[in-house]
Every structure is written in C-alpha cells, then in structure tokens.
Amino acid sequence: MGKFTRRWILPLVYFTDNWLSRIGLFLLLSATVLWIFLTGASAASGYLGILQFVALPATFFLGLVLVPLGISLQRRRESPDHHVLPDKIDLANRRVLRFLLFVGGATCANLIIGGALTYQTVHYMESTNFCGTACHVMAPEFAAYQAGAHAQVKCVECHIGEGAGNAIRAKVNGTRQLFLVTTGRYQRPIPSPPHGLKAAGETCENCHSPRHDYGQRLWRRTQFNDAGERLETALMLKLGAIHRAHRGVSYEAADERRSRMLAVRTKSGAEYATDGYRAGKETAVFRRDMDCLDCHNRPAHEFENPERSVDQMMTEGRLPQRLPLFRKAALDALRGEYAPGAAAAALPARLLAFYEKNQPAVPREELVKAGRELVSLYERNVFPAMRVGWGTYPQHLGHTDSPGCFRCHGDELKPKKAGQGLTQDCEACHKVIGVEEKDLKAMQELGG
Ligand code: HEC
Ligand code: HEC
Ligand code: HEC
Ligand code: HEC
Numbered sequence: 001m002g003k004f005t006r007r008w009i010l011p012l013v014y015f016t017d018n019w020l021s022r023i024g025l026f027l028l029l030s031a032t033v034l035w036i037f038l039t040g041a042s043a044a045s046g047y048l049g050i051l052q053f054v055a056l057p058a059t060f061f062l063g064l065v066l067v068p069l070g071i072s073l074q075r076r077r078e079s080p081d082h083h084v085l086p087d088k089i090d091l092a093n094r095r096v097l098r099f100l101l102f103v104g105g106a107t108c109a110n111l112i113i114g115g116a117l118t119y120q121t122v123h124y125m126e127s128t129n130f131c132g133t134a135c136h137v138m139a140p141e142f143a144a145y146q147a148g149a150h151a152q153v154k155c156v157e158c159h160i161g162e163g164a165g166n167a168i169r170a171k172v173n174g175t176r177q178l179f180l181v182t183t184g185r186y187q188r189p190i191p192s193p194p195h196g197l198k199a200a201g202e203t204c205e206n207c208h209s210p211r212h213d214y215g216q217r218l219w220r221r222t223q224f225n226d227a228g229e230r231l232e233t234a235l236m237l238k239l240g241a242i243h244r245a246h247r248g249v250s251y252e253a254a255d256e257r258r259s260r261m262l263a264v265r266t267k268s269g270a271e272y273a274t275d276g277y278r279a280g281k282e283t284a285v286f287r288r289d290m291d292c293l294d295c296h297n298r299p300a301h302e303f304e305n306p307e308r309s310v311d312q313m314m315t316e317g318r319l320p321q322r323l324p325l326f327r328k329a330a331l332d333a334l335r336g337e338y339a340p341g342a343a344a345a346a347l348p349a350r351l352l353a354f355y356e357k358n359q360p361a362v363p364r365e366e367l368v369k370a371g372r373e374l375v376s377l378y379e380r381n382v383f384p385a386m387r388v389g390w391g392t393y394p395q396h397l398g399h400t401d402s403p404g405c406f407r408c409h410g411d412e413l414k415p416k417k418a419g420q421g422l423t424q425d426c427e428a429c430h431k432v433i434g435v436e437e438k439d440l441k442a443m444q445e446l447g448g
C-alpha cells in the first residue's frame with residue numbers, strides 16, 4: 001500500500017460520508033466536467049472566458065477546501081485518536097459502495113447538465129446578439145451592422161473560420177481579449193482588420209458567385225450646397241469589368257490596414273511596385289491574394305460619411321432642404337467634440353446656438369426635429385469611449401472617402417520596365433455622366 005493511497009485515497013473513500021465533503025466532491029466534479037466540455041467549444045468572446053477562467057477555478061478550489069474539511073471533521077468525530085483507517089479499499093464495505101455510487105451519480109448528473117448548459121452557452125456565444133451586445137467594445141460595429149445589407153449574416157460566419165484550429169485560436173484570442181477588456185488595456189479603436197477574418201471564398205462566395213457578371217450600373221449622388229441648391233453627380237459604373245479585372249491579383253502592403261500598397265502582381269505575372277520596395281527600403285508586413293474584401297472592406301459594418309448622410313437625409317426630406325445654411329450648421333454640429341454620452345443634449349444645443357447667432361428667425365420646432373435626426377446619425381457612427389469617430393474605419397470602394405482603388409491605381413506603383421502603371425483612366429472604371437451639376441439633364445430624363 002503506497003503512502004499516497006494511505007494518505008489521500010483511503011480517507012477520501014472512507015471519510016467523505018458527510019455533507020461537507022459531499023458538497024465539496026460535487027463541486028470538484030462539476031468544475032472538472034464543465035472544464036472538459038468548454039475545452040472543446042469555440043469561445044466567441046468574453047463571458048465564456050469569465051466562466052472558464054474565474055468561476056470554474058473558484059468552484060474547484062472551494063471543493064478542494066470542503067472535501068478535506070469534511071474528512072477531518074468526520075475523522076475527529078469517529079476516531080479521535082486519528083489512527084483507525086482500513087488498510088485497503090474493500091468493495092464490499094458499505095461506505096466504499098456509497099462513495100462510488102455518489103461519485104458515479106454526480107458525474108452522470110454533471111455530464112447531462114453540463115452538456116446541455118455548454119451547448120446552450122456556446123450556441124448563445126456564437127449568436128450575433130451576444131457578439132454585438134455582451135461586450136461594449138463591439139458597440140460601434142454592432143450599430144453599423146444592424147443597418148447593413150448583411151444584418152442576417154452572423155458575426156462568427158465572417159470572423160471565425162471553421163475547424164478545430166480556428167476554434168482554439170478564437171478561444172485563446174477571446175481569453176486574451178477578456179483579459180484586456182477587464183484590465184482596460186485593449187486598444188481603442190479596435191485594430192482593423194481583425195485576425196482570423198475568413199477569406200471571401202469561405203464567406204461572400206457562399207452567397208454571391210464570383211463569376212457573376214454585374215454589367216453596368218448607374219451610380220448617383222445628390223448633394224446640397226450652402227445655398228440649399230441640389231447638385232447631382234452620376235456615373236455609369238462598369239461593374240462587370242471591375243469585378244472581372246482582379247481575378248488572380250495578389251499584393252503586398254506596408255501596413256495591416258492595407259492602406260499603403262507596396263507591390264501588386266497580376267495573374268499573368270506582371271509586377272507593379274513602389275521604388276522603395278524595389279530598392280529594398282520598404283518591407284511588406286501583409287501579403288494577400290486579392291478578393292472581395294480588398295474593395296468591399298466594410299461589408300457588414302460600414303460607417304457613414306457625415307456629408308453623404310446629411311445629403312441623403314436632406315434628399316429624403318428627413319432633414320430640412322430649404323433652411324438657410326442648414327448643411328453647414330448640421331455638419332458643424334456633427335463634427336463637434338462631445339464627452340461620452342453628452343451628444344444627445346449637446347449636439348442639438350449646438351445647432352440651436354448656431355441659428356440663434358446667425359439666423360434667429362428660423363422656427364425652433366424645425367431645428368429640434370432636425371436635431372433629433374442628427375443625434376441618431378451621430379450615435380450610429382461616433383463612439384468616443386472607443387475612440388471611433390468619423391473616418392476611423394474608411395471604406396475602400398471608390399476614391400473619395402479613402403484612396404480606395406487608387407491605393408493600387410495611383411502613381412506610386414510602377415511596372416518593372418518603364419511604362420504605364422495600373423489604369424487611371426476615368427472611363428476604365430466608369431463613364432462620368434456629370435459631376436456636381438445643378439441641372440443634370442440625364443438625371444431629369446430618368447425622372448430623378
Ligand atoms: C459579412 C462579413 C462580416 C460580418 C457578418 C461581420 N463582420 Fe466584422 N469585419 C468584417 C471585415 C471584412 C472586417 C475588416 C474591415 C476592414 O478591413 O476595414 C471586419 C472588422 C471587424 C472589427 C475590427 C474593427 C473594424 O471595425 O474594422 C470588429 C470589432 C468586428 N468586425 C466586429 C463584428 C461584429 C461584432 C459583428 C456582428 C455584429 C461582425 N463584425 C460581423 C466582416 C464581417
Ligand atoms: C448569407 C449570404 C450572404 C453572404 C455570406 C454575403 N452576402 Fe452580400 N448580400 C446577400 C444578400 C441576400 C444581399 C442583398 C441584400 C439586399 O439587397 O438587401 C447582399 C448584398 C450585397 C451587396 C449590395 C448591397 C450593399 O451592401 O452594398 C454587396 C456589395 C455584397 N452583398 C457584398 C458581399 C461581400 C463582400 C460579402 C463577403 C464579406 C458578402 N456580401 C457576403 C447575401 C450574402
Ligand atoms: C476591385 C474592387 C472590387 C472587388 C475585388 C469586388 N468588388 Fe464588388 N463592387 C465593387 C464596386 C466599386 C461596386 C459598386 C459600389 C457602389 O455601388 O458604390 C461593387 C458592387 C458589388 C455588388 C452590388 C452590385 C449591384 O448591382 O449593386 C455586389 C453584390 C458585389 N460587388 C459583390 C462582390 C463580390 C461577391 C466580390 C468578390 C467575389 C466583389 N464584389 C469583389 C468593387 C469590387
Ligand atoms: C490591390 C490592388 C488593386 C486595388 C485596390 C484595385 N485594383 Fe483594379 N487592378 C489591379 C490590377 C493589378 C489590375 C490589372 C489586372 C491585370 O492586368 O490582370 C487592375 C485592373 C483594373 C481594371 C481593368 C483595367 C483595364 O485597363 O482594363 C479596372 C476597371 C479596375 N482595376 C478597377 C478597379 C476599381 C474600380 C477599384 C476600386 C474599387 C480597383 N480597381 C482597386 C489592382 C487593384
């Protein structure tokens with residue numbers, strides 16, 4: 001009989017026949033079973049981490065205290081001299097039997113309860129609601145997501161790849177994030193793009209065929225000038241050509257955000273690169289085969305551009321078109337700096353103050369109504385606590401809000417031998433029908 005058995009196993013088998021030890025044993029078993037279950041689960045985020053790394057160990061250690069405490073009390077009660085202990089595990093002994101029955105029963109109960117619980121927890125953890133709301137850090141993305149075309153696509157469908165490797169990576173990452181969030185040391189704004197983002201082949205292309213011919217499409221924008229006049233821009237976007245042109249393109253970028261491209265290669269092997277890259281002065285930190293996400297980088301949570309949104313809302317009549325200087329005043333109020341949570345009151349106040357100073361005749365009710373619309377626009381896009389403001393996460397589809405297409409189609413990327421870089425011909429991408437025109441005949445003919 002080993003020392004270990006005499007010291008630990010025998011007391012455990014013979015002297016845990018009391019409530020304290022039984023509760024302790026149950027806690028130990030619960031913690032262990034849940035731990036095993038959670039190890040197979042893919043933690044999408046924080047709370048699973050709290051459960052796993054705070055609640056489970058706490059339960060385990062409480063059990064670890066209760067079991068010996070019970071044993072010690074029971075031994076003292078039954079044999080004050082501390083020496084009476086059987087010298088082997090006798091399966092016919094009623095205490096041993098009761099011990100085994102208890103452990104077996106408790107394990108079964110734990111397996112059933114734990115299994116159902118973790119299944120539900122994991123299911124919940126992977127739900128959009130959880131990703132978007134359980135963690136306040138995701139508030140900006142969640143707000144933008146709900147307004148988008150993909151509000152039914154779950155966060156995890158784009159953010160966590162399939163398979164055990166990805167699940168483990170997400171789990172480790174989630175735990176690290178939990179630690180950073182609880183200690184307040186996470187980065188604000190959250191860096192973009194996040195690690196673990198799936199390639200478009202596993203996401204977008206499940207629903208959109210990469211070979212679909214998008215043909216040509218009218219693109220238009222209505223703006224207002226300070227005098228409240230409408231200006232129309234219209235393009236015929238060559239979407240078929242744009243989507244066809246980039247198959248097989250790969251690139252290297254100087255930063256993870258892919259805002260500065262260093263080298264681009266086409267399917268046929270042509271290379272366009274910056275002088276610095278060719279001379280070995282600039283090194284790439286990010287390499288990728290180009291796909292949908294390099295242009296559509298905000299497919300599910302696109303933040304708005306204040307000018308475009310104000311114009312849009314004026315066009316729709318949600319904001320007044322005819323108030324003098326309204327667009328200017330609205331943009332001024334939207335761009336103001338407000339403390340977290342203060343904008344709801346301070347933004348409309350700023351709008352009112354502007355009019356009191358410049359146009360006191362304007363009726364107050366109209367401004368109050370406009371103020372409400374502006375606050376909701378602001379609160380969908382600006383999150384001071386996360387340091388997310390206008391333009392923090394630009395989108396790359398064109399060349400107005402960010403360099404977009406011109407990250408590659410600009411002047412910096414040059415072919416190996418002297419010659420033209422990637423096309424900058426306006427007509428390669430779109431036919432320009434009119435830019436900021438007051439009377440755009442073509443639009444009027446279309447009834448716009
Ligand atoms: C259709 C795919 C898709 C879905 C669905 C999606 N995302 Fe994203 N997410 C992306 C892409 C692509 C990026 C990288 C953005 C970039 O490169 O500019 C990203 C970036 C992020 C970032 C990094 C910061 C930023 O804004 O760039 C966070 C945080 C994030 N997503 C959270 C979420 C949350 C929370 C949900 C669900 C409410 C969600 N995402 C749903 C595709 C998606
Ligand atoms: C689960 C299916 C599904 C997935 C995955 C998906 N989409 Fe979509 N997407 C749709 C549907 C359906 C629409 C049409 C929605 C509508 O018109 O309201 C759409 C609309 C769009 C549009 C036009 C509307 C807009 O927001 O500009 C673009 C662009 C787009 N998707 C790109 C993408 C990209 C890029 C990805 C990958 C990150 C992707 N989609 C992933 C189903 C999907
Ligand atoms: C080279 C950049 C680029 C790439 C790569 C790209 N797109 Fe697009 N896509 C665009 C542009 C630009 C538009 C027009 C955007 C607008 O309306 O403002 C567009 C529009 C769309 C639309 C809306 C079409 C419509 O009729 O309104 C869908 C859907 C779409 N893309 C899906 C995809 C998918 C899926 C992929 C990947 C297989 C992809 N795109 C790759 C640039 C790109
Ligand atoms: C990552 C680099 C990159 C980005 C970003 C990019 N392109 Fe391109 N584009 C290329 C390359 C490389 C080619 C040449 C492909 C080839 O020759 O096979 C190309 C070719 C094209 C062509 C065909 C040109 C021709 O002469 O026929 C069009 C149109 C085009 N791109 C439009 C766009 C638009 C629109 C955007 C932005 C929404 C965009 N590109 C963004 C790399 C890029």
Ligand code: HEC
Binds near residue numbers: 399409427428
């Ligand atoms: C590589 C492709 C490409 C080239 C080259 C290009 N554009 Fe564009 N341009 C786009 C795309 C894509 C959009 C649509 C942007 C969006 O969806 O927001 C656009 C949008 C625009 C707009 C509307 C912007 C706004 O927000 O009001 C104007 C104006 C414009 N382009 C002018 C030009 C002119 C002029 C040239 C030539 C000097 C040119 N573009 C060259 C791709 C291109």
